[in-house]
Amino acid sequence: RIYLMNLSSNYSTAPVSEFLLICFPNYQSWQYWLSLPLSLLFLLAMGANATLLITIRLEASLHEPMYYLLSHLSLLDIVLCLTVIPKVLTIFWFDLRPISFSACFLQMFIMNTFLPMESCTFMVMAYDRYVAICHPLRYSSIITNQFVAKASVFIVTRSVLLLSPVPILSAQLHYCGKNVIENCICANLSVSRLSCDNVTLNRIYQFVAGWTLLGSDFFLIFLSYTFILRAVLRFKAEGAAMKALSTCGSHFILILFFSTILLVVVLTNVSRKRVPMDILILLNVLHHLIPPALNPIVYGFRNKELKQAFQKLLQRGF
Numbered sequence: 001r002i003y004l005m006n007l008s009s010n011y012s013t014a015p016v017s018e019f020l021l022i023c024f025p026n027y028q029s030w031q032y033w034l035s036l037p038l039s040l041l042f043l044l045a046m047g048a049n050a051t052l053l054i055t056i057r058l059e060a061s062l063h064e065p066m067y068y069l070l071s072h073l074s075l076l077d078i079v080l081c082l083t084v085i086p087k088v089l090t091i092f093w094f095d096l097r098p099i100s101f102s103a104c105f106l107q108m109f110i111m112n113t114f115l116p117m118e119s120c121t122f123m124v125m126a127y128d129r130y131v132a133i134c135h136p137l138r139y140s141s142i143i144t145n146q147f148v149a150k151a152s153v154f155i156v157t158r159s160v161l162l163l164s165p166v167p168i169l170s171a172q173l174h175y176c177g178k179n180v181i182e183n184c185i186c187a188n189l190s191v192s193r194l195s196c197d198n199v200t201l202n203r204i205y206q207f208v209a210g211w212t213l214l215g216s217d218f219f220l221i222f223l224s225y226t227f228i229l230r231a232v233l234r235f236k237a238e239g240a241a242m243k244a245l246s247t248c249g250s251h252f253i254l255i256l257f258f259s260t261i262l263l264v265v266v267l268t269n270v271s272r273k274r275v276p277m278d279i280l281i282l283l284n285v286l287h288h289l290i291p292p293a294l295n296p297i298v299y300g301f302r303n304k305e306l307k308q309a310f311q312k313l314l315q316r317g318f
Helices: 002-008 029-057 065-094 101-135 135-141 145-163 165-170 188-192 200-232 242-268 277-287 292-298 304-316
Strands: 016-022 098-102
Touching: 002 165, 002 242, 016 135, 016 145, 029 292, 029 304, 065 145, 065 242, 065 292, 098 101, 098 135, 101 145, 101 165, 101 200, 101 242, 145 165, 145 242, 165 188, 165 200, 188 200, 200 242, 242 292, 277 292
Parallel strands: none
Antiparallel strands: 016 098
């Protein structure tokens, strides 16, 4: 659009007070059509996670460590969805592209801290399944409510302490020129490249801190499921091995999808000249939408006890 092109070419030295989010600059006519599947996925993610949280909260039989971990994951998914998708949809529907300086960096803070929290939650849930399958007799003594409380504190503290410097460093940069972000969201790499300052420290810190946390989480997840696979293959009861493989296999595939799409987003940011910008933007949006939509289905409603509890609540009318 003409007014956006004029703004993007404005190299005024005046400090930036707001940014303009440009979604799919080459295919803006597609935005109305794209908003339909995104809206449906958003409603699915919010509805499924809210239903899971309500079911666990109201059904006393689900007040156990494993379901508390599921609640933790659903809460993270809801926050991530609400942080990103409503703004994307308002851009698509109403062309409301401006976002204030403080709102942009608040969004960046939530994305940079909550995504590693979700990764760490996957890791704790993988450990939970490892103990349940490989050490079933010790499960109740290892995975306790106290363990979940300590794990939750660790998940939050680790992410906030190690990744909150990313938006802080980005907010301290001097933004004196362009204020048009070629993205639907305030991603650190998309915002920091608008700065007039040297952003090397910012990018190195995000890369090292982010991939140290996510890499260590994925390694421990992979290790847990390796031990689970080895134990499952020893099951002699008919159907027990296949049931365990089906459950844990779907969990691992979802975790692999979460990690892979995050890797693709980072790599395409680094090599953005070789990858169409619209693909990069779409990957950024989908990464905050598809996992939250799939997590409660794969982790929650495939669980027999949770399905029975949900049916009981429906019969009682909540």
